[in-house]
Amino acid sequence: MMIWMRICFLLWLISQPGMPAYAQVPEILLAQVYHEGIAVNDYLVSEKLDGIRAVWDGKQLISRQGHPIHAPAWFVQKFPQQPLDGELWIARAQFERLSATVRRAQPDEAEWRHVAYYVFELPMAPGTFTQRAQHIEQLVKxxxxxxxxxxxxxxxxxxxxxxxxxxxxxxxxGEGLMLHQADxxxxxxxxxxxxxxxxxxDAEAKVIAYVPGKGKYQGKMGALLVETAQGIRFKLGTGFKDSDRANPPPIGSQVxxxxxxxxxxxxxxxxxxVRVRPPE
Structure with missing residues (x-):
């Protein structure tokens, strides 16, 4: 559902009347995935907010895709002229409410009063990230x-x-954590x-059907239709080797x-x- 809400948000942005099909996309820093062996004391850590990324260009909020976000004038009234990079956020587990608020061309002012803009970077600013983080705190204050x-x-x-x-x-x-190299x-x-x-x-589910593959998986298994012990059914389509697709787990087996x-x-x-669970 969360992914679908994000897709709907992007499609809405593109469909706005008078909005250019190819807007100016801001250049921003994008994260890699954390892996074991990282010297974590070399990083500053923050909570990963499940919000909507936005750049403040000194005049307006712009989405990651380069489209204007229609925040009320009072929301940004005391924002600085300096560019900012951050996340629009309400609270944990509130992405759907946030998305419904942010995607409106005519802002719902009552809903926007629950939103805040959480700054985590200063575009093009000098110094180390530690210095920029200190500058952000001073600027916000x-x-x-x-x-x-x-x-x-x-x-x-x-x-x-x-x-x-x-x-x-x-x-x-909460959604997770972000680690930004301090220097x-x-x-x-x-x-x-x-x-x-x-x-x-990790969890387990029972295989109840096969979904045929397409393209390079034509003639093989494309995904498993599985069911959890709670009766939730969903398609499991990634993580398989070619040998798994040619000889998929048997119907009725646990994965x-x-x-x-x-x-x-x-x-x-x-x-x-991940694997087929061996029979008990």
Whole structure:
């Protein structure tokens, strides 16, 4: 459901009357995925907000795709002329409400009063990320806007402390963590100076049918239709080797899959096949 809401948001932006089909897309820093072995004490850590990325160009908020976001004038009234990069956010597990608010061409002012803009980067600013993070805190304090926030940046001692922090955030319905290399200059594009860390959960489901493959998987299994012990059915289509697709797990067998979270309908997000569970 969350992915579908994001797709709807993007399609809505593109369809707005008078909006150019190819808007100016802002150059921003994009994260790589965290992996074990990282020296975590070289990074500043923050909570990964499940919001909508937005760039403030000094005059208006612009989406990651380059389209204007129609925030009320009072929302941005005390924003600085300096460009900012951040996330529009309401609260944990409130993305659908946020998306419905942000995608309106005529802003719902009552709903926008629940939104804030959480800043985590200063585009093109000099210095290290640690220095820029300090500058963000000073800037936000100086502007005195209730809708402008500095996302909290902190350090952890080691990977074990990082895992405990992740568990704490996820237990409170947070999405995960971001790690930004403390001494990094300002960069754009996808880079290892910025890492995202989300939980990976495991569960099991029963294979109830095969979904035929298409394209390079023509004549093979494209996905498994599986059912959880709670009766939730979904397609499991990634994580397979070619040999798995040629000889898929038998109907009725139990498979283990990994996932990051559940939708409000109970379906796993980013489900990935791990293995066939041996019969008991």
């Amino acid at each position: 100086r502007q005195q806007s209730p809708y402008l926030k500095a996302i909290k940046q902190f350090r952890v001692a080691d990977a074990a402390a990082l895992k405990r922090t992740l568990d704490w955030v996820v237990a409170r319905k 990094a200059p300002y960069l754009t594009g996808r880079s290892h100076v910025l890492l995202k860390l989300k939980p990976q959960l 283990t899959y990994s996932y990051r979270d559940l939708t409000k309908n109970g379906k796993p997000k980013f489900a990935r096949f």
